[in-house]
Amino acid sequence: MLTYTPDQIRDSRLKPGNTGLVLPVRAAFVILVRNSELHQLRATIRQLEDQFNARHRYPYVFLNDKPFTEEFKRAMEWVTSGDCHFGLVPYEHWSMPPWIDRVRAKWAMTMMGSRVPYGDSESYRKMCRYESGFFFRHPLLDGFDYYWRVEPGVEFTCSIPYDPFKFMVDNNKSYGFAISLREIPVTVKSLWKTTNAFRAAYPDYTAPNNMLRWVTAPDGDYNMCHFWSNFEIASLAFLRSPQYTAYFDFLDRAGGFFLERWGDAPIHSLAVAMFLNKSQVHYFDIGYYHSPFQNCPTDPHFNAQHCFCNSNHSMIYNEDSCTNDWLAL
Ligand SMILES: *[C@@H]1O[C@H](CO)[C@@H](O)[C@H](O)[C@H]1NC(C)=O
Numbered sequence: 157m158l159t160y161t162p163d164q165i166r167d168s169r170l171k172p173g174n175t176g177l178v179l180p181v182r183a184a185f186v187i188l189v190r191n192s193e194l195h196q197l198r199a200t201i202r203q204l205e206d207q208f209n210a211r212h213r214y215p216y217v218f219l220n221d222k223p224f225t226e227e228f229k230r231a232m233e234w235v236t237s238g239d240c241h242f243g244l245v246p247y248e249h250w251s252m253p254p255w256i257d258r259v260r261a262k263w264a265m266t267m268m269g270s271r272v273p274y275g276d277s278e279s280y281r282k283m284c285r286y287e288s289g290f291f292f293r294h295p296l297l298d299g300f301d302y303y304w305r306v307e308p309g310v311e312f313t314c315s316i317p318y319d320p321f322k323f324m325v326d327n328n329k330s331y332g333f334a335i336s337l338r339e340i341p342v343t344v345k346s347l348w349k350t351t352n353a354f355r356a357a358y359p360d361y362t363a364p365n366n367m368l369r370w371v372t373a374p375d376g377d378y379n380m381c382h383f384w385s386n387f388e389i390a391s392l393a394f395l396r397s398p399q400y401t402a403y404f405d406f407l408d409r410a411g412g413f414f415l416e417r418w419g420d421a422p423i424h425s426l427a428v429a430m431f432l433n434k435s436q437v438h439y440f441d442i443g444y445y446h447s448p449f450q451n452c453p454t455d456p457h458f459n460a461q462h463c464f465c466n467s468n469h470s471m472i473y474n475e476d477s478c479t480n481d482w483l484a485l
Pocket residue numbers: 326327328
């Protein structure tokens with residue numbers, strides 16, 4: 157087992173005004189971020205607070221592979237209403253594991269080069285591996301049951317007049333998304349084959365009433381559909397489950413995080429498709445923008461009252477979206 161140093165887990169800044177605050181759900185925002193992204197994140201959190209959290213005061217967990225600066229921590233304390241916890245990602249969770257052939261991995265990155273976004277980036281691959289397999293194991297998340305993933309630079313373009321965490325609990329939901337789209341095939345060349353090998357090795361893990369048809373093309377191959385995981389509201393129990401962790405370990409051994417460029421989005425999505433049924437998944441029709449895509453509520457009345465996005469630009473109208481197929485399941 158990995159041991160964490162006190163600095164990695166104990167740097168919490170609790171707000172005196174939140175003493176005794178009892179939240180309806182043990183939930184937190186989880187944000188993987190660099191010190192240099194302070195300004196983008198400030199803008200994002202300002203919107204998140206205005207649109208939702210100022211009325212609720214859910215806490216924040218900030219994670220970084222480098223120690224946060226005092227400047228960063230102070231800026232986050234100012235802009236948030238909830239308590240702030242600052243954690244360091246351990247090296248073992250942010251590196252190429254020892255069983256990866258480094259020469260092959262370097263070669264794969266060079267070959268992918270600039271043909272696809274982050275094709276030659278090693279740190280992007282480490283990030284995808286971390287978001288796939290490790291963030292939910294950070295001790296700062298131990299006390300929480302649900303998380304909402306936030307990234308620097310995203311925008312929340314509508315007020316959220318209810319509590320999505322409570323919605324998840326009250327409706328027995330395990331996974332919530334806002335945008336779905338299709339993956340770039342060259343980044344996941346062997347992911348489907350590896351996933352099928354996993355299913356053959358662990359036949360009991362596939363749920364009886366699963367959503368695999370949402371991700372299966374007519375010819376039986378992967379159709380590239382996935383939930384865009386930069387926005388997620390989900391149950392930590394789902395990621396901590398024996399099914400999910402066995403799936404991650406299987407994929408990690410296969411090496412595709414580095415030998416290809418497997419994203420955490422298709423991995424979370426294939427896990428959702430295998431292990432959950434449709435009633436455990438929820439489409440959050442909220443105002444959410446992550447360049448270059450957005451979800452913008454199309455109900456004219458709701459949009460007029462709550463939003464500043466143009467619903468004509470919502471991803472739901474984009475032919476690369478898989479959300480209508482998901483709704484039709
Ligand atoms: C959620 O699950 C509980 C326990 O299985 C059940 O009693 C309840 O009716 C479910 N609620 C909804 C909205 O499905």
